[in-house]
Amino acid sequence: MVVPVNVLLVVAAVIVFVLAAMWLVVGTLGITGRLRRNRWLGVRSPETLRSEQTFAVANRVAAPGELAAAGILVLAGILTLGVGGYWSLVFAVVGLVAAMFVVGIVSAYGVRAAAAVPADTGCACCSSQDATSTEQADQPPHDHDPADPASECGTSSCGACSLRGVCADESSRN
Template structure:
């Protein structure tokens, strides 16, 4: 039962760390931690918002894992395993619920078009298809929009 408790405590530490980093806005966009959907990964702002919204439920999931670890240590083997299992299932559902709310919050953010005044993709006084830059860029991806294909987000500031 000690192994089960240690695993739950380590998971709680990891989930709690992600929760705190998300809540304070210090969780960078990455491949492994946080809410990772197409909507949350489209910008730093949407990723930060989703993880800030999901932070409280992620912290609750970490708390459930700690309770499961304590139960595994203090109860009989059968009862401890039961408590640990209930804690893991509860933590997964709690984190999933928070993640879905965070993903919906990120989806509600207006999507940036990818075009700006300095992207040389047709956002000028002339119509987009008539500027030399727009024609060259449209030939690269087959469309007249700098927000499409390979030019998607080409004009976004880098962080």
């Protein structure tokens, strides 16, 4: 059984327009910051799924390219339906390949942007690694005691973490 060319053109155009609509929605949600971390849509990698912030950054970076890919696909869909014949299928395929290439490139930029976001360590202001003086640098790091929430902070504190007043350097305790 031979499938008529018109049926193939309509199927190709529907696929192209559905993908264009998907990337239009994802790009719009990403650029406005309303795309939440999920399993299916957006730029997803270990770097971007690390937190809501990294996911938002990656998708905000990738959003203009996703919107451009949606535009490419709309143009390809219009040409697919407008030209007719087997060349229309070529327009659909070239449009799909071009859009996927653009989305791949901008997704890579989004992953790089997400990787540049500092990791949330929980008690970011408290640091057992940073020493403000040579005396503190010579002291061994404190062991973490689960019963004492301040033990994860070490011996120095900027005083801005959620453990305000609990983390303090040893000289202030005297």
